[in-house]
Amino acid sequence: MPNLEQSTAAVIGPEAQEAVFAAVLELCAERTYREFDLGDIAARADVDERLISARWPAKSFVVVETLLRTVAPHMVFPRTGDIAADLEAQLTAVVELFAAPGIGPHLAALAAEANTDERLAGFFLKHVFGPNRTVARARFELAQEQGQVRADIDLDTAVDLVFGPIWFRLLLGTGPLDKALAGHLAEHALAGLAARP
The missing domain is CATH 1.10.357.10 (Tetracycline Repressor, domain 2)
Known part of the structure; x- marks a missing residue:
């Protein structure tokens, strides 16, 4: 799966990344795109928002990467x-x-x-x-x-x-x-x- 910023991938560990991806999927199932932000993702994933921001420059990028992981196998x-x-x-x-x-x-x-x-x-x-x-x-x-x-x-x-x-x-x-x-x-x-x- 492509990483948006390879240089920052080490900032957030694999377990935290998986928690973020899971949180995004849950939020996508519950709310419209406009109804959640990085803060909501951080809270749901129990991951510091600063780590998420260091890995992805905006909510849009983490949502795209999450959906790619879901869609790619199909x-x-x-x-x-x-x-x-x-x-x-x-x-x-x-x-x-x-x-x-x-x-x-x-x-x-x-x-x-x-x-x-x-x-x-x-x-x-x-x-x-x-x-x-x-x-x-x-x-x-x-x-x-x-x-x-x-x-x-x-x-x-x-x-x-x-x-x-x-x-x-x-x-x-x-x-x-x-x-x-x-x-x-x-x-x-x-x-x-x-x-x-």
């Missing part, structure tokens, strides 16, 4: 050899995570905050968007090599096409985040991406 794109099944499975996993009350609303709040915080935006790009895009692109590349996806497709655009609507719904609330959405996205995306016989 972001492993399947590789069964069937791009249709793999894509629907991955989209379903993402939709379910984004729909979770303790995750989705906080990701939306963090994405909004990143619009006015360049450092947070950079961290988000490096540790959230970037790795997920890389994994998805690699899966589409494999599908191209296997002849399941058209060779003339721009893969970066394909990733945006497939996963962009989920972020759109998360940020703007234009519709439900559910398994039906995952199925529709996979079906419609492959209608355009799939190699022609």
Whole structure:
């Protein structure tokens, strides 16, 4: 798991870090993003707020790192050899995570905050968007090599096409985040991406 500030990692011990991560998850489940701060995290974790501030420059960074730890195990794109099944499975996993009350609303709040915080935006790009895009692109590349996806497709655009609507719904609330959405996205995306016989 990426550390925001490697130079300060030794300031707060591993047990205290785990207590902080657990506290953030609890607070995310109980409150909106705006309803808690570093002081609340410190109190819940029973860790000195100064240690938390030395490790993370703001609440947003500790929340991002906590959510990354929670989300990362579910972001492993399947590789069964069937791009249709793999894509629907991955989209379903993402939709379910984004729909979770303790995750989705906080990701939306963090994405909004990143619009006015360049450092947070950079961290988000490096540790959230970037790795997920890389994994998805690699899966589409494999599908191209296997002849399941058209060779003339721009893969970066394909990733945006497939996963962009989920972020759109998360940020703007234009519709439900559910398994039906995952199925529709996979079906419609492959209608355009799939190699022609």
